[in-house]
Amino acid sequence: MGILLEIKGLHVRFILDGVTVRAVDGVNLEINENETLALVGESGSGKSILGISILRLLPSNTEVRGKILFNGLDLLRLSEDEMRKIRGKDIAWVPQNPATSLNPVLKVGIQIAEPMEMHLGMDRKHALQKVVNLLRFFDINPAEKRVNEYSHQYSGGMRQRALVAMGTSTKPKLIIADEPTKGVDASKKVRVVELFRKIKSENSKLSQLIITHDLPFARILADRIAVMYCGQIVEVCETDKFFNEPLHPYSKALLDSLPSRGLKPIKGHPPSMVNPPKGCRFHPRCEYSFGRCLNEPPSIELSGNTVRCWLYD
Numbered sequence: 420m421g422i423l424l425e426i427k428g429l430h431v432r433f434i435l436d437g438v439t440v441r442a443v444d445g446v447n448l449e450i451n452e453n454e455t456l457a458l459v460g461e462s463g464s465g466k467s468i469l470g471i472s473i474l475r476l477l478p479s480n481t482e483v484r485g486k487i488l489f490n491g492l493d494l495l496r497l498s499e500d501e502m503r504k505i506r507g508k509d510i511a512w513v514p515q516n517p518a519t520s521l522n523p524v525l526k527v528g529i530q531i532a533e534p535m536e537m538h539l540g541m542d543r544k545h546a547l548q549k550v551v552n553l554l555r556f557f558d559i560n561p562a563e564k565r566v567n568e569y570s571h572q573y574s575g576g577m578r579q580r581a582l583v584a585m586g587t588s589t590k591p592k593l594i595i596a597d598e599p600t601k602g603v604d605a606s607k608k609v610r611v612v613e614l615f616r617k618i619k620s621e622n623s624k625l626s627q628l629i630i631t632h633d634l635p636f637a638r639i640l641a642d643r644i645a646v647m648y649c650g651q652i653v654e655v656c657e658t659d660k661f662f663n664e665p666l667h668p669y670s671k672a673l674l675d676s677l678p679s680r681g682l683k684p685i686k687g688h689p690p691s692m693v694n695p696p697k698g699c700r701f702h703p704r705c706e707y708s709f710g711r712c713l714n715e716p717p718s719i720e721l722s723g724n725t726v727r728c729w730l731y732d
């Protein structure tokens with residue numbers, strides 16, 4: 420199994436009225452071919468910004484440094500035209516909010532057909548026939564009728580499945596899904612799990628980056644878990660190992676905050692990304708912190724199964 424995506428020393432900063440927000444601060448991360456990687460962490464830790472930076476869809480007031488190698492090609496060095504060819508074809512994005520991500524004045528079928536017309540050179544008629552098959556595959560029925568409907572005629576779950584149909588229609592190599600279970604009630608989560616399994620069953624070579632707060636969901640789908648804290652990845656490990664023997668004190672705290680494990684809140688608050696704590700960024704909240712943690716950032720290289728914590732030096 421080769422590496423599909425390799426992020427090296429990635430920094431993303433927002434410059435706002437003289438203030439710098441370090442949303443992603445020195446991330447190294449690999450996604451293998453055919454792998455599902457879940458990116459987890461508290462709100463505001465930089466998960467979505469990391470996902471969006473892979474697609475180069477960041478707002479203009481950002482500074483980006485580092486490398487994002489996709490099949491060895493550095494996405495950050497491509498022209499906008501070259502990037503457009505990759506976005507929507509080789510890398511698909513399923514956004515956080517299905518309600519606002521479809522165009523309300525265009526028929527859903529036409530929107531799903533567009534990437535196939537643009538990237539695969541299909542004509543409209545042929546693409547719409549494919550869309551009907553896709554709608555059927557993703558349980559949006561009756562497909563012949565739904566293809567001509569608008570997004571307001573779809574339920575929330577159908578809109579999400581339509582976005583997934585759009586993202587997967589060109590058989591991408593990587594799909595990045597941002598919070599696919601957000602706002603989905605517990606009884607319907609099983610359908611989202613089925614949806615992602617179905618995507619894999621269609622395309623066994625596909626890699627997936629699933630950005631989520633939902634640890635039980637990550638456990639069911641992911642091969643590996645990457646934990647993000649204050650703009651940095653602090654632990655990367657295989658899913659079973661993460662849930663059975665997490666190493667980083669923040670990973671342990673995240674798991675202890677789950678209802679099934681006692682609902683113990685993580686003490687303190689997520690730190691500022693403008694002036695992050697010196698040393699280990701988790702030290703003000705960490706019950707294991709010792710002298711070194713206060714001044715020296717753990718500088719352990721993260722790749723494969725690793726943890727950014729002085730306890731393991």
Ligand SMILES: Nc1ncnc2c1ncn2[C@@H]1O[C@H](COP(=O)(O)OP(=O)(O)OP(=O)(O)O)[C@@H](O)[C@H]1O
Nearest residue numbers: 433440442461462463464465466467468469478692
């Ligand atoms: N357009 C922006 N301008 C300035 N700062 C931003 C902007 N978008 C995000 N940020 C900041 O970047 C940091 C990372 O945000 P991001 O949306 O990636 O977090 P997240 O981990 O996805 O959170 P959530 O789980 O709530 O979706 C946050 O501190 C946020 O305030």
Ligand code: SF4
Nearest residue numbers: 699702705712728729
């Ligand atoms: S480096 Fe120190 S403060 Fe940071 S997580 Fe490890 S023990 Fe805690």
Ligand SMILES: [Mg+2]
Nearest residue numbers: 466467468597
């Ligand atoms: Mg987010």
